[in-house]
Amino acid sequence: MNNLHPNLQLTPFPTAIPAWQAPIVAGDLQLICHKVRESGGRLVAIWGRDRREAGFVLHVLLLTQTGLLCLNLPLSRQVPSYPDISRIFPSANRMQRAVYDMLGMAALQAADQRRWLRHAAWADDSFPLRKDFDAQAALRSDLDDYPFVRVEGQGVHEIPVGPVHAGIIEPGHFRFSVVGEKVLRLEERLGYIHKGIEKRFESSTLQQGAKLAGRVSGDSTVAYAWAYAMAAECIADKTPPDRALWLRALFLERERIANHLGDLGYLGNDVAFSFGFAQFWILKEQVLRHNAALFGHRYLMDAVVPGGVSVDLDEAGKKVLSEECAMLTREVQLLRRLYEEHAGVQDRFIGTGRVAPKLAAQLGLCGLAGRASSQAWDMRVQFACAPYGMLDVQMATHQNGDVAARVNVRFDELLESLRLQREIMANLLGTGDLAYPLASLPANGFGVGMVEGWRGEVMVAIHTDAAGNLDRVHPHDPSWQNWPVLEHAIIGNIVPDFPLINKSFNLSYSGCDL
Amino acid sequence: MYQIIRQIIKTGIKTEAAPQSDESLRVTPAHLQQQILDAFGGALSIRLVDAGSCNGCELEIHAVNNAYYNLEGLGIKFVASPRHADMLLVTGPVSRHMEVALKRTYEATPDPKLVVAIGECACNGGIFGTDVDNYASCGNIANVIPVDVAVSGCPPTPVAILQAILTAISPEK
Numbered sequence: 001m002n003n004l005h006p007n008l009q010l011t012p013f014p015t016a017i018p019a020w021q022a023p024i025v026a027g028d029l030q031l032i033c034h035k036v037r038e039s040g041g042r043l044v045a046i047w048g049r050d051r052r053e054a055g056f057v058l059h060v061l062l063l064t065q066t067g068l069l070c071l072n073l074p075l076s077r078q079v080p081s082y083p084d085i086s087r088i089f090p091s092a093n094r095m096q097r098a099v100y101d102m103l104g105m106a107a108l109q110a111a112d113q114r115r116w117l118r119h120a121a122w123a124d125d126s127f128p129l130r131k132d133f134d135a136q137a138a139l140r141s142d143l144d145d146y147p148f149v150r151v152e153g154q155g156v157h158e159i160p161v162g163p164v165h166a167g168i169i170e171p172g173h174f175r176f177s178v179v180g181e182k183v184l185r186l187e188e189r190l191g192y193i194h195k196g197i198e199k200r201f202e203s204s205t206l207q208q209g210a211k212l213a214g215r216v217s218g219d220s221t222v223a224y225a226w227a228y229a230m231a232a233e234c235i236a237d238k239t240p241p242d243r244a245l246w247l248r249a250l251f252l253e254r255e256r257i258a259n260h261l262g263d264l265g266y267l268g269n270d271v272a273f274s275f276g277f278a279q280f281w282i283l284k285e286q287v288l289r290h291n292a293a294l295f296g297h298r299y300l301m302d303a304v305v306p307g308g309v310s311v312d313l314d315e316a317g318k319k320v321l322s323e324e325c326a327m328l329t330r331e332v333q334l335l336r337r338l339y340e341e342h343a344g345v346q347d348r349f350i351g352t353g354r355v356a357p358k359l360a361a362q363l364g365l366c367g368l369a370g371r372a373s374s375q376a377w378d379m380r381v382q383f384a385c386a387p388y389g390m391l392d393v394q395m396a397t398h399q400n401g402d403v404a405a406r407v408n409v410r411f412d413e414l415l416e417s418l419r420l421q422r423e424i425m426a427n428l429l430g431t432g433d434l435a436y437p438l439a440s441l442p443a444n445g446f447g448v449g450m451v452e453g454w455r456g457e458v459m460v461a462i463h464t465d466a467a468g469n470l471d472r473v474h475p476h477d478p479s480w481q482n483w484p485v486l487e488h489a490i491i492g493n494i495v496p497d498f499p500l501i502n503k504s505f506n507l508s509y510s511g512c513d514l
Numbered sequence: 515m516y517q518i519i520r521q522i523i524k525t526g527i528k529t530e531a532a533p534q535s536d537e538s539l540r541v542t543p544a545h546l547q548q549q550i551l552d553a554f555g556g557a558l559s560i561r562l563v564d565a566g567s568c569n570g571c572e573l574e575i576h577a578v579n580n581a582y583y584n585l586e587g588l589g590i591k592f593v594a595s596p597r598h599a600d601m602l603l604v605t606g607p608v609s610r611h612m613e614v615a616l617k618r619t620y621e622a623t624p625d626p627k628l629v630v631a632i633g634e635c636a637c638n639g640g641i642f643g644t645d646v647d648n649y650a651s652c653g654n655i656a657n658v659i660p661v662d663v664a665v666s667g668c669p670p671t672p673v674a675i676l677q678a679i680l681t682a683i684s685p686e687k
């Protein structure tokens with residue numbers, strides 16, 4: 001990694017995955033990003049921090065072939081601006097706009113300077129994550145007026161959808177420009193469920209923060225709670241007991257199993273194959289019921305805590321899960337065959353919502369959708385944190401990048417997770433400590449944690465202040481990368497296929513709106 | 515086709531008995547006439563509005579549609595537009611960015627209508643706090659639109675959600 005730039009002074013993070021940080025100057029930012037991009041690396045996240053008299057800091061987290069690299073760029077109090085990197089990493093566009101909305105740190109010469117997370121609920125010139133933000137004084141109820149890009153031409157018309165959608169789904173606005181049935185352009189607008197999560201972390205204790213992290217995106221509660229715990233453990237330089245790590249992996253795989261089962265059911269439903277919905281949701285319900293019976297929560301909220309886990313699995317529980325595993329493996333294989341042999345289903349899946357590998361690489365598509373377009377990244381494989389290093393996870397990839405490919409990757413990952421669950425249980429022998437208590441964190445610490453959630457890489461960064469309290473916490477959802485790609489996936493498809501394409505990605509709103 | 519039918523027969527009927535209504539969930543005294551409640555009870559249409567949830571509550575609302583809870587078997591279904599709905603299920607704290615959309619959805623729902631608040635956040639702002647301590651939140655649902663029945667839980671179980679819906683369409687005891 002040292003060959004990225006002669007000035008790069010790397011310090012390793014004591015975290016469970018290979019990760020380094022380095023202070024840089026503004027003039028080097030684009031150069032380093034270019035180098036990382038050229039060597040096949042990706043952008044993970046961008047966030048800012050208000051350090052009062054010391055000015056601001058911009059953090060740019062990159063993923064290279066050797067691990068994570070966090071660039072720390074100090075900015076002056078008076079002019080907190082930095083060079084635009086959205087020309088190098090297109091996914092930086094919305095992240096940079098969010099950094100401006102939250103902290104007033106601007107990306108110089110960025111092509112798109114529209115607001116992103118801020119609609120009109122607080123004053124244009126106040127920034128919630130600045131330490132002197134006065135919520136009462138900043139309150140506004142202005143009319144929201146977002147400059148959508150207009151497509152002109154004969155026969156072109158617009159279909160505005162949302163924020164309240166037709167299904168049971170989170171809110172967001174989609175603006176389709178269509179000719180007849182065919183979509184020429186889709187523009188997304190999110191931020192409707194921005195609920196001040198990052199600000200809220202700043203007044204939370206370490207333990208409250210863990211609960212909050214587990215509610216950034218409810219369907220990925222284990223992934224967020226683990227990433228948060230990993231970041232905290234990185235600052236404290238502590239490793240949880242082995243048993244806790246095995247249990248975390250068990251929970252994370254169960255989260256993946258539950259979500260894939262649910263989405264595979266809905267994908268059937270979206271092509272009028274309601275048999276698929278009924279069957280998969282019976283299976284999902286059984287997983288959730290076992291979670292409730294064995295771990296006290298259907299979605300495993302609050303099961304991962306800083307320092308370890310809060311619940312154990314005994315021999316009787318292992319037996320229940322082994323039987324569940326055998327049943328699921330059998331049923332999923334059968335249902336997969338039925339999906340694959342059903343001409344009507346395949347006709348709707350194949351070729352729909354295609355993201356070619358080249359486009360996926362260019363735009364930084366990640367997670368399961370990325371793997372369905374040949375983007376072979378899986379944290380459990382390349383940068384396996386314990387216990388994944390001992391599990392030999394088989395990565396699922398596909399090159400077609402259409403709905404069918406995403407369905408295939410889900411089936412492969414589902415069956416792989418069931419295999420992993422069996423292996424994990426074989427390693428959960430006897431009893432042992434569930435956690436090494438982590439009451440508070442050292443002062444002025446900085447830690448990162450990242451795990452492969454069912455949707456893709458979930459990252460949490462924590463900074464502590466001079467008293468060891470949470471000074472700044474930034475959770476990052478892989479949907480930041482993937483939402484803009486969905487805009488491309490729909491081009492040339494017909495409007496009625498949008499729900500299907502959308503479901504095949506199933507991106508998070510809450511995880512990005514924060 | 516043969517395989518699909520075989521699987522359906524093998525699966526059998528999973529649906530469990532529906533729960534009883536629960537008066538303790540009622541926050542506003544029942545205000546609809548018995549005749550209307552009877553009509554709702556036979557075929558109720560629901561529109562979901564996520565006003566700022568973490569998506570956890572939505573997962574359980576999806577689950578009430580599965581074969582075990584079989585909401586549609588009770589004559590209750592989710593519809594695509596508030597204009598077709600008799601009841602709004604609302605989740606989350608109300609984010610300030612969703613305040614207008616929630617009010618408009620409420621106004622677009624024809625009278626007589628019922629509102630059921632789903633989850634801890636919908637009841638009291640939950641972990642995200644309220645308008646008092648969070649610049650981006652309006653707090654609980656009742657701060658923005660009138661609520662008939664509210665059920666807590668993070669998220670509430672499908673049985674609790676069913677119970678809340680059934681309470682709203684039952685006469686007050």
Ligand code: SF4
Nearest residue numbers: 568570633634635668
């Ligand atoms: S009650 Fe819990 S599950 Fe529901 S929206 Fe709030 S945090 Fe999420």
